[in-house]
Amino acid sequence: MNRYPLWINILVLVVIVGGAMFALPNIYGDDPALQITREDGNPMTDIVRAQVVAALDEQEIDFSSATLEDEAVVVRFPEVASQLSGSEVLGEAMPFHIVALTLAPRTPGWLNFLGLEPMSLGLDLRGGVHFLYQVDLDSALDQFMQTYQTDLRTRLREENIRNGGVDLQGRVVSVGIQDSERMDDAEEIIRVLDPQASATILGGTPGINVNRTTIDGLPGFRVEPTQTLIVERQNFAIQQNTVTLRNRVNELGVAEPVVQRQGLNRIVVQLPGVQDPAQAERILGATATVEFRLVDWENDAFTADRTGRPPLGSILRYQRDGTPTLLRRDLIVSGDQLTDATFIYSQGQPAVNVRLNSQGGNRMLETTQANLNRPMAVLYVEEKPELLERDGEQIIRNTREETVINVATIRGIFSTNFQITGVTPFEGQDLALLLRAGPLAPPNFKVADRTNGPTHGQDNIPRGRAAVLTGFLLVVLFMAAYYRIFGLTADLALFANLVLIVALLSMLQASLTLPGIAGIVLT
Structure with a gap:
C-alpha cells in the first residue's frame, strides 16, 4: 500500500519521465559523417552541396544524405569505410575547403528542437585526436635573459650609472662600469633584478650568479642564471603553455579534454570526438x-x-x-x-x-x-x-x-x-x-599525433553495452527469483536508477569512458 503523499508520487513520476526524455537521444546512435567548410570561413551554399553530391555520385560512393547544417555541408554515410573513401574523394574534388571527419547524431528533429543531446563518449569509446607537443625550453630561458638584459640597461640608465654597454652572449650578461666608484650601486641593481630576490632575502637560493671581473678594460660584472633559476623558468614555461593550450582547447568546445604535462618538456593533449586533427592542430600549434x-x-x-x-x-x-x-x-x-x-x-x-x-x-x-x-x-x-x-x-x-x-x-x-x-x-x-x-x-x-578512429571505440561500445545488460539481467533474475514481487519492485527501481544515470551524463555532457561503464555495472 502506497502511504506517501500524492505530491511525492507526482514528483517521482516527473523525475523518471524527465530522466527518460534526457536519456532518449542515446538510443539513436551516430552516423559516420563528413563536415565540409570553406577555408576562408564564409558560409556554404546549396550550389556547393550539389557539387559535393555530384563528386560522390561520380565515384559511386554510397552516402545517406547531404544537407546544409550551421553554414556547413554535412554528408552522412552508412559505414566508416564509405566515410573514409568520401573524405579522399572530396579532399581532391573540393579545393579551398576543409573536409573533416566527424560523427553526426541520428537524433530526431523534435528532440533537437527540445535541445536534448546524447552524452559524450571518451577517447577510448568514440575515438579522437592525441597530440604530443615538446616545449622549446632553451627558447624560454633565452627570452628571459633577453628581458633581463633590457631591464638592466634601462635601470642603469635611470640611475645615471655610466657603462660600456650591456651585452648578452649565450646566457651570460656582461656589463662594464665606467664609474668605478659606483660599482656597489650597479651590483645592487643587478641583484634587485634577480627574479629570486625575495626568496634570497628569506634565505633561499639566488637566481643569478654575479661575478666581478674586467670587461674591455673596465671593472664590471658577469651575470649568469643558476641551476635553480633554470629549473624554475623551465617549469614556468611548461605551466604557462599548458594553461594556454587548455584555454585554446576550451575555445574549440571539446568535451572532457585532457591537457597535462608529460615528462620534463612535453605536453599531451587528448581531444575526444575530434577525428580530423587539421583544425585542432592549427589552433593548438599556432602563435x-x-x-x-x-x-x-x-x-x-x-x-x-x-x-x-x-x-x-x-x-x-x-x-x-x-x-x-x-x-x-x-x-x-x-x-x-x-x-x-x-x-x-x-x-x-x-x-x-x-x-x-x-x-x-x-x-x-x-x-x-x-x-x-x-x-x-x-x-x-x-x-x-x-x-x-x-x-x-x-x-x-x-x-x-x-x-x-x-x-x-x-x-x-x-x-x-x-x-x-x-x-x-x-x-x-x-x-x-x-x-x-x-x-x-x-x-x-x-613530435607525435595519433587519430583514434571510431572503429577503435566501436569494439568497446558493444562490449560495454553487453556488460551492462548482462549485469542488469543477472540482478533482475536473481531478485525476481529470490524476493518475488519485492524483487521485481527493486528491479524497477534499479532500472530507473540506470536511466537517471544516463540522463545525468547527457544533461552535463560528461564523457562516458570504459571505467565509467564499469562503474555503471557495479551499481
Missing part, C-alpha cells in the same frame, strides 16, 4: 598575434625596398598585395597586452573587436594623442617552429611571418577599445580565438 606600430611617413618605402636598407629606427614590412611599408621600430602595443578579442562583422567587413589592459591602454592613449592624423599599422605576426635534424641532432628553427594587414590614419584619441580590420573571416576567427586564449610562452612543436 599568431598582432603588433601595433606607427608608419614611418617621413621616408619612402619603395626606396627602402629597392635598396634593401630601411632608414635607422624603421623596419620594412609588406602588405598582402606586396606593397612595401615602412614601420617605426618602436612597438606601441603587442598581442600579449590584449585582454579580450571578439570576431564581428563591421559594416559588412570582418573585424576583430579588441580590449587592452591598463598598461597597453595608457600606451595607446599616449600614442594617439601625440600622432593625430598620422598613419598607424597593424602587423599580423605568425611564428612557425620546425623540428629539423642536423648532424644526428634535433634542432628547432623558428620562421616568423609578418604581414601588414591594415594601415589607417589616426582620426581620434582612443585607448583600451578599438577594432582590427583587414583580416579575412578565416583569419579573424582564429585571431580572436588565439588572442583570447593567450600567447604560448616559448614555442611548441609537435
Whole structure:
C-alpha cells in the first residue's frame, strides 16, 4: 500500500519521465559523417552541396544524405569505410575547403528542437585526436635573459650609472662600469633584478650568479642564471603553455579534454570526438598575434625596398598585395597586452573587436594623442617552429611571418577599445580565438599525433553495452527469483536508477569512458 503523499508520487513520476526524455537521444546512435567548410570561413551554399553530391555520385560512393547544417555541408554515410573513401574523394574534388571527419547524431528533429543531446563518449569509446607537443625550453630561458638584459640597461640608465654597454652572449650578461666608484650601486641593481630576490632575502637560493671581473678594460660584472633559476623558468614555461593550450582547447568546445604535462618538456593533449586533427592542430600549434606600430611617413618605402636598407629606427614590412611599408621600430602595443578579442562583422567587413589592459591602454592613449592624423599599422605576426635534424641532432628553427594587414590614419584619441580590420573571416576567427586564449610562452612543436578512429571505440561500445545488460539481467533474475514481487519492485527501481544515470551524463555532457561503464555495472 502506497502511504506517501500524492505530491511525492507526482514528483517521482516527473523525475523518471524527465530522466527518460534526457536519456532518449542515446538510443539513436551516430552516423559516420563528413563536415565540409570553406577555408576562408564564409558560409556554404546549396550550389556547393550539389557539387559535393555530384563528386560522390561520380565515384559511386554510397552516402545517406547531404544537407546544409550551421553554414556547413554535412554528408552522412552508412559505414566508416564509405566515410573514409568520401573524405579522399572530396579532399581532391573540393579545393579551398576543409573536409573533416566527424560523427553526426541520428537524433530526431523534435528532440533537437527540445535541445536534448546524447552524452559524450571518451577517447577510448568514440575515438579522437592525441597530440604530443615538446616545449622549446632553451627558447624560454633565452627570452628571459633577453628581458633581463633590457631591464638592466634601462635601470642603469635611470640611475645615471655610466657603462660600456650591456651585452648578452649565450646566457651570460656582461656589463662594464665606467664609474668605478659606483660599482656597489650597479651590483645592487643587478641583484634587485634577480627574479629570486625575495626568496634570497628569506634565505633561499639566488637566481643569478654575479661575478666581478674586467670587461674591455673596465671593472664590471658577469651575470649568469643558476641551476635553480633554470629549473624554475623551465617549469614556468611548461605551466604557462599548458594553461594556454587548455584555454585554446576550451575555445574549440571539446568535451572532457585532457591537457597535462608529460615528462620534463612535453605536453599531451587528448581531444575526444575530434577525428580530423587539421583544425585542432592549427589552433593548438599556432602563435599568431598582432603588433601595433606607427608608419614611418617621413621616408619612402619603395626606396627602402629597392635598396634593401630601411632608414635607422624603421623596419620594412609588406602588405598582402606586396606593397612595401615602412614601420617605426618602436612597438606601441603587442598581442600579449590584449585582454579580450571578439570576431564581428563591421559594416559588412570582418573585424576583430579588441580590449587592452591598463598598461597597453595608457600606451595607446599616449600614442594617439601625440600622432593625430598620422598613419598607424597593424602587423599580423605568425611564428612557425620546425623540428629539423642536423648532424644526428634535433634542432628547432623558428620562421616568423609578418604581414601588414591594415594601415589607417589616426582620426581620434582612443585607448583600451578599438577594432582590427583587414583580416579575412578565416583569419579573424582564429585571431580572436588565439588572442583570447593567450600567447604560448616559448614555442611548441609537435613530435607525435595519433587519430583514434571510431572503429577503435566501436569494439568497446558493444562490449560495454553487453556488460551492462548482462549485469542488469543477472540482478533482475536473481531478485525476481529470490524476493518475488519485492524483487521485481527493486528491479524497477534499479532500472530507473540506470536511466537517471544516463540522463545525468547527457544533461552535463560528461564523457562516458570504459571505467565509467564499469562503474555503471557495479551499481
